[in-house]
Amino acid sequence: MTENNDTKTLTVEDRVDQVLEGVTTISPYKLAGLASLLNNKYVREQMVYSYVKKNMIPSVRVEGKLQVKVEDARTWLVKYTTKHS
Numbered sequence: 001m002t003e004n005n006d007t008k009t010l011t012v013e014d015r016v017d018q019v020l021e022g023v024t025t026i027s028p029y030k031l032a033g034l035a036s037l038l039n040n041k042y043v044r045e046q047m048v049y050s051y052v053k054k055n056m057i058p059s060v061r062v063e064g065k066l067q068v069k070v071e072d073a074r075t076w077l078v079k080y081t082t083k084h085s
Contacts, residue, residue, distance in 0.1 A: 012038075012085070016077045025060070025067035028052040031076070038081045051076075 010018075019034050020026075026034075032048035049066075051057045058072045068076075 012078055012081050016074055016081065020070050020074055020077075023070050023073075025062060025069055026073050028057075028059070028066060028068065031057070031068055031073055034073075035077060035080055038077060039084050041084075043080075 015038060019038065028049040028051075029045045031052075032043045032045040035043040035048065048057070052059045052066050052068060057068055057076045059066045059068045061067070
């Protein structure tokens, strides 16, 4: 099987897991970038930051900055990508 065929057969969950591999926390802005990458269309950073600020995406403060745990990021990315792909 070629690399291109493997990429086409990956589920949304598998693609998200590949992107988040080795990460423990992620900033809301990086999360927006990953959503853009996975959906092949622009996702506004301010929208994702607002979701985090309103606790629609659970977050923690690390050194005074909002960070999303990888489990919560994965859950949101899968949900968002499934809905908007």
